[in-house]
Amino acid sequence: MLIGSVACVIGVLLSMLSVTAGLLRAYRAGEDPKMAIVLSPSNIDYGGNIPANVIGTILDAPGIAKGSDGHPLGDAEVVLWVPPSQAYVIGSPNLRGIGAAGLALRPKLQIIKGRMFRPGLAELIVGIGAARRFRLRVGDTVALPTGTWPIVGAFSDDRSVMESELVGDADTLRAVGLVSGFSSVLLKLTRPEAFGAFEHALTTNPTLNVIAERQSEYALRTVNRAAAFYTELTYLVGVIMALGALFGVVKLTYAAASVRTREIGILRAIGYQPYAVTVSLLLETVVLSLTGALLGTCLAWLLFNGKHVAALQSVFDLSISPQLFALGLVWALALAVLGALPPALRAARLAVADALRAI
Amino acid sequence: MRKPVEAILIWLAVTASFTLFGLMLGLHAAYDRLIESSRMDRLDVNARFPSASPDGILMPIALRNQLARIEGVSAVGAYYWLWGYYQDPHMRARIIAVDEGMRTAWSELPLTPAQWNQLFATPAGVLVSRKPALRLGLREGDTFPLITPPGTRADGAPAWEFHVLAVVPDDPRTGAYILGNFSYVDSSRPLATQGHASGFRVAVRDAAQANDISVRIDRWFANSSTPTITIPDKANTENSVNSSVSVSSRTWPVAGAGIFMILLLTANGIAQSVRERTREFAVLEALGYRHVTLMALVFVEAAIPCLAGAIVGTGLAAALTRLPTQYLPPDLASMPKPTLSLMVLAATLCCALLLALASAVIPMRRLRHLSVTDALAGR
Numbered sequence: 001m002l003i004g005s006v007a008c009v010i011g012v013l014l015s016m017l018s019v020t021a022g023l024l025r026a027y028r029a030g031e032d033p034k035m036a037i038v039l040s041p042s043n044i045d046y047g048g049n050i051p052a053n054v055i056g057t058i059l060d061a062p063g064i065a066k067g068s069d070g071h072p073l074g075d076a077e078v079v080l081w082v083p084p085s086q087a088y089v090i091g092s093p094n095l096r097g098i099g100a101a102g103l104a105l106r107p108k109l110q111i112i113k114g115r116m117f118r119p120g121l122a123e124l125i126v127g128i129g130a131a132r133r134f135r136l137r138v139g140d141t142v143a144l145p146t147g148t149w150p151i152v153g154a155f156s157d158d159r160s161v162m163e164s165e166l167v168g169d170a171d172t173l174r175a176v177g178l179v180s181g182f183s184s185v186l187l188k189l190t191r192p193e194a195f196g197a198f199e200h201a202l203t204t205n206p207t208l209n210v211i212a213e214r215q216s217e218y219a220l221r222t223v224n225r226a227a228a229f230y231t232e233l234t235y236l237v238g239v240i241m242a243l244g245a246l247f248g249v250v251k252l253t254y255a256a257a258s259v260r261t262r263e264i265g266i267l268r269a270i271g272y273q274p275y276a277v278t279v280s281l282l283l284e285t286v287v288l289s290l291t292g293a294l295l296g297t298c299l300a301w302l303l304f305n306g307k308h309v310a311a312l313q314s315v316f317d318l319s320i321s322p323q324l325f326a327l328g329l330v331w332a333l334a335l336a337v338l339g340a341l342p343p344a345l346r347a348a349r350l351a352v353a354d355a356l357r358a359i
Numbered sequence: 360m361r362k363p364v365e366a367i368l369i370w371l372a373v374t375a376s377f378t379l380f381g382l383m384l385g386l387h388a389a390y391d392r393l394i395e396s397s398r399m400d401r402l403d404v405n406a407r408f409p410s411a412s413p414d415g416i417l418m419p420i421a422l423r424n425q426l427a428r429i430e431g432v433s434a435v436g437a438y439y440w441l442w443g444y445y446q447d448p449h450m451r452a453r454i455i456a457v458d459e460g461m462r463t464a465w466s467e468l469p470l471t472p473a474q475w476n477q478l479f480a481t482p483a484g485v486l487v488s489r490k491p492a493l494r495l496g497l498r499e500g501d502t503f504p505l506i507t508p509p510g511t512r513a514d515g516a517p518a519w520e521f522h523v524l525a526v527v528p529d530d531p532r533t534g535a536y537i538l539g540n541f542s543y544v545d546s547s548r549p550l551a552t553q554g555h556a557s558g559f560r561v562a563v564r565d566a567a568q569a570n571d572i573s574v575r576i577d578r579w580f581a582n583s584s585t586p587t588i589t590i591p592d593k594a595n596t597e598n599s600v601n602s603s604v605s606v607s608s609r610t611w612p613v614a615g616a617g618i619f620m621i622l623l624l625t626a627n628g629i630a631q632s633v634r635e636r637t638r639e640f641a642v643l644e645a646l647g648y649r650h651v652t653l654m655a656l657v658f659v660e661a662a663i664p665c666l667a668g669a670i671v672g673t674g675l676a677a678a679l680t681r682l683p684t685q686y687l688p689p690d691l692a693s694m695p696k697p698t699l700s701l702m703v704l705a706a707t708l709c710c711a712l713l714l715a716l717a718s719a720v721i722p723m724r725r726l727r728h729l730s731v732t733d734a735l736a737g738r
Contacts, residue, residue: 001627008620012613083407083588145408145586178408237379237613241620244375248624251368255631
């Protein structure tokens with residue numbers, strides 16, 4: 001019973017948190033501590049709020065790695081949303097415009113069908129997540145004010161959030177007139193420690209009004225902001241369920257101790273100390289609770305891990321990560337200790353004579 | 360149950376689970392109500408493509424008259440979103456500046472005709488609903504200076520000085536709003552952006568024609584300078600509910616897991632209780648009690664903590680939904696409040712009875728096959 005109750009709590013907690021973990025995994029795919037992102041003060045990778053005439057200044061900042069062609073490994077990009085050609089409710093993905101260094105910064109991007117878009121042409125490639133979610137295929141077209149842009153290829157990118165997007169050439173996209181500037185500048189630093197000097201150079205330059213962030217921090221911030229309400233709800237649900245399970249653990253441990261009162265009396269009579277009784281009851285509950293946690297985690301993993309979902313304009317896979325597994329074990333351990341301690345202490349305090357008289 | 364501590368612990372566990380069950384059912388009902396209360400006879404018309412303008416997507420106000428001429432359209436209202444902050448940059452506020460057409464196009468707003476008249480008669484007047492009034496500390500008659508980004512006003516001033524005409528009820532469906540006067544806001548903006556709206560709300564005569572009219576509107580403006588994307592209000596709400604992290608789809612599994620957890624506990628408690636009292640039940644049977652009576656006794660014993668837990672748990676869930684939003688995490692406060700209707704209470708009580716039945720079924724079977732002589736002999 002205890003195993004089942006704890007399995008329910010941990011299973012529900014982990015299955016709900018797998019959404020946030022999956023989203024975070026998508027944002028952090030291919031994470032490199034040397035990667036950084038420059039954003040406008042709006043703090044989001046969307047729109048065109050970084051003027052085109054400051055991109056050169058940003059790429060001249062110290063600490064940026066150089067590509068094989070000797071140019072800084074930085075890419076000014078544009079992200080915007082394009083409405084679907086057909087029914088609005090089917091939705092449509094974001095469209096990302098990347099520049100010459102965009103592919104060098106994403107070494108895991110692979111064309112899996114069709115071909116890569118050609119710079120200067122009105123062509124797009126579609127991420128496999130976006131293709132699945134928004135029913136887009138190679139050969140389909142996307143309507144923009146200047147005409148229709150054909151989808152010439154489909155790509156994968158190590159299950160990153162970019163797989164939720166359409167991708168084309170940034171300059172050609174800007175020429176359409178939907179945005180005047182850029183959404184972000186993605187870049188690679190020479191080493192992770194170079195970020196401080198790089199950020200200082202950008203934030204102290206009076207001609208720039210931008211924010212620099214490590215890509216890992218940007219991912220964490222974006223996911224936390226996007227899924228904040230859901231995470232809060234998950235913990236609220238988890239706490240209420242855990243409270244129910246806690247009362248159950250106390251009840252079950254009381255019952256377990258009560259049916260073994262005589263055995264406890266015998267153990268005490270032959271010399272076992274009270275703390276040994278407490279520890280044995282605690283250990284029993286901890287083992288059962290951890291078994292429940294393992295069962296709950298296995299169920300959540302079997303039912304949800306890797307399941308494709310779409311939320312918040314992103315398509316990603318639910319993930320029962322090792323961190324979530326550890327979190328489940330910690331919750332189960334806390335439930336066991338908090339629930340078993342009062343009955344275990346009570347059992348240890350029993351007078352030996354009274355315990356031996358128990359039926 | 361013979362041991363009061365264990366009985367109380369089971370009741371507490373059942374109460375916690377039914378609190379969760381009530382909250383999840385209520386949340387599900389709230390999402391359903393949000394969608395059901397959306398209007399199919401009203402369309403949202405927005406610009407199809409994003410704009411390079413710092414003001415975002417704007418549409419010429421001239422579209423209003425063209426929209427009104429489309430067959431099946433009964434009213435058109437224009438709105439403009441004016442974003443800024445009040446006193447402190449963290450106290451963000453948004454005024455929805457609306458025109459006269461909104462009286463009909465947004466008729467579900469809980470405003471009296473006199474309040475609409477007052478709004479359109481007072482250029483710098485605003486109607487503030489209760490939630491933002493509480494958040495911003497505004498009362499009727501207050502001056503409400505809204506600080507906006509540079510370049511929002513034609514005269515270059517950083518603040519708009521509005522006057523609170525009245526504090527009005529929140530929108531029963533979407534909650535908070537601050538309504539302003541479109542013509543005043545429009546005429547105060549820089550010349551280049553005057554005569555533009557953020558979007559239009561279009562009321563249609565026949566809800567069944569809403570999808571067709573949406574398509575007609577988009578076709579009508581397809582080759583204009585501002586192609587449109589039109590969607591019925593109800594479809595828009597459904598889309599919003601389903602495109603974010605879907606809470607509504609998870610309420611049933613969570614509620615089910617909570618109930619299953621309690622089923623394990625109560626079933627265990629009842630089984631243990633019956634096991635401990637086998638001899639007492641045998642005595643009762645020897646005294647002439649029938650099997651059915653004994654089984655009813657076991658069922659009642661299971662039903663009491665379940666029903667008591669369900670009632671108190673639902674009450675706790677109701678109390679939680681009434682927590683003032685300032686005591687909730689900000690993101691959780693933005694979710695629709697769970698609706699704990701009589702239907703939810705009835706569903707919870709039915710579930711409690713089923714739970715009691717499921718918990719008691721195995722002990723009842725044991726009692727049915729009870730051998731009185733063996734039980735009395737302690738075998």
